[in-house]
Amino acid sequence: MIEEAAGVETLVDDEFIADWGHPPHVHTYHQFLFVPLGWITVTAQGQEYRLSASVALWIPAGIVHSSRFGEDSMIVSEAFDADRYRLPYTEMTSVNVTDAQRRLLLSRTRRSVLSDDAFAFASLSAATRASLPLPQPSSPLAVTVARELGRRPDDPRTVTEWALSLHTSSTSLRRAFRAETGLAFSEWRTRLRLNHSLDLLQRGHLVGAVAAMVGFSSVNGYIMAFRRHFGQTPGAYAKRSA
Structure with missing residues (x-):
C-alpha cells in the first residue's frame, strides 16, 4: 500500500x-x-x-x-x-x-x-544513552590512533599525519576505520570529540572553551556538529543538564 x-x-x-x-x-x-x-x-x-x-x-x-x-x-x-x-x-x-x-x-x-x-x-x-555510539576499531594501528585520541581528543593530526607516524598509508588507515567501525575516520573522530564535550558542558565550561578543549577549530563548527548529532545546541544541552 x-x-x-x-x-x-x-x-x-x-x-x-x-x-x-x-x-x-x-x-x-x-x-x-x-x-x-x-x-x-x-x-x-x-x-x-x-x-x-x-x-x-x-x-x-x-x-x-x-x-x-x-x-x-x-x-x-x-x-x-x-x-x-x-x-x-x-x-x-x-x-x-x-x-x-x-x-x-x-x-x-x-x-x-x-x-x-x-x-x-x-x-x-x-x-x-547520553553519548553517541562509537564502535571501536580492532586492528593494531587503528587501535593505537583510537587510544591516543581517547586520551587527547584535541590532537590535531590528520589521518595522513597519523599514518606517517605509524609508518603506514593513509588509505590503509582510512579503510581500517571504515571496515572495523562502520564510520569514516573523520566522522569517528568527530563523535569522539562530541562525546568528550558532554562531560565538559555538564561541568559548566563555556561552549567556546569546550570547542577548543576537544579539538574543534571553530566554535561554529562545534555547534553545527553538536546540533547535527544531538538535535540541539551545546548551550541548550548545558542548560538542560544543569
Whole structure:
C-alpha cells in the first residue's frame, strides 16, 4: 500500500524491498534494526545512520525512512506494536550493542516464539544513552590512533599525519576505520570529540572553551556538529543538564 507523507510518496509495508535496499517508507509499528554481519545505512529526516554489528537503530512508528544494504549484509528486523509499547524518545535513536546483547539478539532468531526481552534491553540502552555510539576499531594501528585520541581528543593530526607516524598509508588507515567501525575516520573522530564535550558542558565550561578543549577549530563548527548529532545546541544541552 502507498501513502503520502510530508509530500513524499511512501510505502507502508515491506513488499517493495529491493536487493540494494528499501525506498522511502513508513511503519505503523516501532522497528528495531540490527546488522550482525555487514552494514546498512538508514536515511531519515535529512540524517544518515550507519549500522554495524555494534550499532543498532530504533525507528519509532510514523517516521519516513529509506535504507541501503551492504551486498552481503545480514539484517535482523524486529517489530513492536506502537499501541502496546512506548519508546522513551520520538526520534530515530542509535543504540550501542554489547557482546551480551548481540548474543541475545542472535539467539532470538532461532526461537519460534519471541519474548519481549529485546525491547526491554534496547529501549533501556537508548533511554540512558547520553553519548553517541562509537564502535571501536580492532586492528593494531587503528587501535593505537583510537587510544591516543581517547586520551587527547584535541590532537590535531590528520589521518595522513597519523599514518606517517605509524609508518603506514593513509588509505590503509582510512579503510581500517571504515571496515572495523562502520564510520569514516573523520566522522569517528568527530563523535569522539562530541562525546568528550558532554562531560565538559555538564561541568559548566563555556561552549567556546569546550570547542577548543576537544579539538574543534571553530566554535561554529562545534555547534553545527553538536546540533547535527544531538538535535540541539551545546548551550541548550548545558542548560538542560544543569
